[in-house]
Amino acid sequence: MTKNTLDFGLYINRESIDTADQILVQNPATFETVGSVPNATQKEAKLAVDAAYSAFSSWSKTTAYERAELLEKWFAVIEKRTDEIAAVLTKEQGKPLSEAKGEMNYANSFLKWYAEEAKRIYGETIPALSGNKRILVQKQPVGVVAVITPWNFPAAMITRKVAPALAAGCTVVIKPAELTPLTAYLLADCAHEAGIPAGVINVVTTKNPGEMVDVWMEDPRVKKVTFTGSTPVGKLLMRKAADTVKKVSLELGGLAPFIIAEDADIEEAVNGVIQSKFRNAGQTCICANRIYVHESIKDEFLSSFIAAVKGLKVGNGLDENVSIGPLIDERAVAKVQKQIDDAVAKGAVLHEDSTIHTDKGYFMKPVVLSNVTDDMQCMQEETFGPLAPISTYRTDLEAVERANATPFGLAAYVYTQSLKKAFWFSENLEYGIVGVNDGAPSVAQAPFGGMKESGLGREGGHYGLDEFLEIKYVSMKV
Numbered sequence: 001m002t003k004n005t006l007d008f009g010l011y012i013n014r015e016s017i018d019t020a021d022q023i024l025v026q027n028p029a030t031f032e033t034v035g036s037v038p039n040a041t042q043k044e045a046k047l048a049v050d051a052a053y054s055a056f057s058s059w060s061k062t063t064a065y066e067r068a069e070l071l072e073k074w075f076a077v078i079e080k081r082t083d084e085i086a087a088v089l090t091k092e093q094g095k096p097l098s099e100a101k102g103e104m105n106y107a108n109s110f111l112k113w114y115a116e117e118a119k120r121i122y123g124e125t126i127p128a129l130s131g132n133k134r135i136l137v138q139k140q141p142v143g144v145v146a147v148i149t150p151w152n153f154p155a156a157m158i159t160r161k162v163a164p165a166l167a168a169g170c171t172v173v174i175k176p177a178e179l180t181p182l183t184a185y186l187l188a189d190c191a192h193e194a195g196i197p198a199g200v201i202n203v204v205t206t207k208n209p210g211e212m213v214d215v216w217m218e219d220p221r222v223k224k225v226t227f228t229g230s231t232p233v234g235k236l237l238m239r240k241a242a243d244t245v246k247k248v249s250l251e252l253g254g255l256a257p258f259i260i261a262e263d264a265d266i267e268e269a270v271n272g273v274i275q276s277k278f279r280n281a282g283q284t285c286i287c288a289n290r291i292y293v294h295e296s297i298k299d300e301f302l303s304s305f306i307a308a309v310k311g312l313k314v315g316n317g318l319d320e321n322v323s324i325g326p327l328i329d330e331r332a333v334a335k336v337q338k339q340i341d342d343a344v345a346k347g348a349v350l351h352e353d354s355t356i357h358t359d360k361g362y363f364m365k366p367v368v369l370s371n372v373t374d375d376m377q378c379m380q381e382e383t384f385g386p387l388a389p390i391s392t393y394r395t396d397l398e399a400v401e402r403a404n405a406t407p408f409g410l411a412a413y414v415y416t417q418s419l420k421k422a423f424w425f426s427e428n429l430e431y432g433i434v435g436v437n438d439g440a441p442s443v444a445q446a447p448f449g450g451m452k453e454s455g456l457g458r459e460g461g462h463y464g465l466d467e468f469l470e471i472k473y474v475s476m477k478v
């Protein structure tokens with residue numbers, strides 16, 4: 001399906017379809033054009049649903065073993081092409097090549113896991129009230145699924161949704177982010193090579209997401225929408241889903257608190273914050289956003305943390321030893337800078353200067369702020385950048401209350417060597433994911449998702465499969 005190496009047509013019904021207008025994809029490290037994808041209109045959006053709807057009748061009737069085999073084949077093709085796709089991912093998204101390879105493996109782990117889990121979509125029989133009745137519970141695929149994904153994980157956010165959807169017997173229409181669509185088309189290329197049948201996977205890109213996605217939201221044949229991205233767009237989609245009562249899964253913004261208790265192993269805590277805060281240059285919805293350190297260990301933590309931050313190399317993700325690539329765009333840099341300026345104006349202490357003077361690339365050095373208070377913007381709004389704001393606390397109750405004082409509830413972290421504290425914190429933090437002495441909790445087999453305004457539903461594990469299944473109750477008189 002690929003024309004030139006990185007110039008793609010839409011992928012609909014196993015065919016490549018051109019549009020009049022193209023979207024040029026830019027490398028955020030160099031501003032060079034990496035490739036191009038089509039700018040689809042409502043017409044192509046509808047074509048994609050036609051294809052997915054038509055394919056659903058046969059795909060939903062395949063056996064779990066047949067679907068598992070095809071998912072395994074897709075996995076194998078991606079594995080073979082991991083290095084090639086990772087290099088493109090770095091070029092369009094910016095993250096260091098080692099992280100891009102890590103993301104490819106993470107992305108592919110969903111295919112492997114759901115290929116296996118497809119075979120475990122069990123029903124149930126329930127004891128009936130009378131001897132001549134049987135109660136059966138069956139699980140069936142929901143239907144055509146609209147998949148809308150962000151730019152920060154161009155591979156993993158697609159497979160985390162598409163693998164369970166396909167395993168369940170659903171077909172999909174995918175709209176990747178405009179800034180990072182090349183990886184999505186390469187994944188579709190791998191699915192093509194693996195022999196995934198026509199219409200089961202369709203990929204459409206556009207410059208007008210609202211207008212194009214409206215076609216999907218209004219179409220009663222689309223039974224579910226699964227979205228990762230900003231909270232305002234998630235809320236909009238939820239409202240639009242109401243008219244046809246679509247099922248909705250939302251993975252939205254976070255404001256992760258990272259609590260370091262007085263008994264924490266400081267070296268481990270420093271490593272944990274570095275891992276959580278600076279992954280993808282801080283552009284992850286589970287990145288540590290607010291760092292709360294017990295006042296008794298603040299000085300020791302701060303000096304070790306600053307030393308570790310100084311060791312992080314900022315640069316083009318394709319260069320050796322780079323640990324922080326560019327941010328995604330100018331808007332992202334401006335947002336982080338605004339948070340820094342606001343914090344400093346309100347009394348925060350700036351330990352590392354963020355400015356990088358370059359005419360190329362959206363680069364930003366990691367920034368450490370101390371003396372931070374909860375009224376500062378960086379403690380109230382998702383940063384999505386390499387800014388580490390540090391505040392102190394006195395009691396565990398105070399730490400939990402401040403951590404919970406937000407409409408968000410995606411991920412939280414706590415570092416402690418006490419089992420009692422580990423349980424107490426994890427049970428009292430109002431978050432869907434809690435990392436205890438663990439700065440990197442995401443894995444295919446565990447449920448990823450948020451409470452409160454951070455989202456609805458879970459991705460990963462057997463919970464992630466349930467999101468694509470209807471429960472049918474059959475009451476049978478015998």
Ligand SMILES: NC(=O)C1=CN([C@@H]2O[C@H](COP(=O)(O)OP(=O)(O)OC[C@H]3O[C@@H](n4cnc5c(N)ncnc54)[C@H](OP(=O)(O)O)[C@@H]3O)[C@@H](O)[C@H]2O)C=CC1
Pocket residue numbers: 148149150151152175176177178179206207208209210211213228229230231233234236251252253254284285382383384
């Ligand atoms: N939870 C997470 O993982 C993420 C959170 N964010 C947060 O959101 C902020 C903004 O990032 P941004 O990329 O703008 O996030 P968006 O929510 O705008 O984008 C996510 C996806 O939704 C699409 N989209 C945008 N507007 C609409 C619409 N009206 N209807 C349907 N789909 C739409 C986007 O398309 P297109 O690319 O064409 O705009 C993209 O595919 C970040 O700074 C961060 O704070 C961002 C990304 C991921």
Ligand SMILES: O=C(O)CCCC(=O)O
Pocket residue numbers: 152153156228251283284285286442448
């Ligand atoms: O929503 C995100 O920001 C991407 C998910 C990252 C992860 O799975 O760890």
